[in-house]
Amino acid sequence: MKTLNLIIKQEFFDQIIDGTKTQEFREVKPTTIKRLLQLDEDGFEIEDEHGNAIPIHYDAIQFYVGYNKDRDSALVEVKDEYCEIFIDENDEPITYEEGVDKDGNPLVWVAEQVVFNLGKVLEVHRKPVAENRGK
Template sequence: MKILTLIIQQKWFDEIIKGKKKQEFRELRPRSEKKYIEYQEDGTFDAIKFDAIRFYVGYNKNRDTALVEIKNISFLDFVDENNEIIVLKDLKTGEEYDKMNIVYDLGKVLEVNGVSQ
């Protein structure tokens, strides 16, 4: 099983465990996109295929965790009032990139390990 690990806040963790939060969104930025996408030789990209997400609440050693199935992965472009994709510039590198989220549709909660349970 290929697992993506993500840090989230307690309130979102609780919503996922209760089945109320059905999607997890992550903004694709030049410095973090390698965690989520892979580029093809022709310059196009696709989502890295993960089977599940291991959610961690915060950065403490003693924290809640959950393993949650991924049902689907898609992309969400941000557009302006003219329906054109919003382009941003990385402040550190000056590199331009499209404002976009990767969207993980969540399925079954496979495992929960909690300190606040």
């Protein structure tokens, strides 16, 4: 099973567990592109026939609440995923520059996110609750 590990806040975790949050959104950044999008041998996004980036398919997402060792976590099925490009008020893609190519030219990125449609909650682990502290 191909699994993506993600950190989320408690409120969103609880919504996923109770079924009221059925999508997870992750912005594609230079630091996350390799985990989120299919790339060619040169490191560029592979696009579909409409010019949209193709996300990596994951069977499930392992959600963790925060970074502590004792934390809530859950394994949740991914039904499907797709990319959305952020657009401005003129319906043009929003772009930004970050980094440089091998010739020193600025790299231009399209602002986009991957949308994961969530399915069944496969496993839930709750952090231990401290009982009667200080008594």
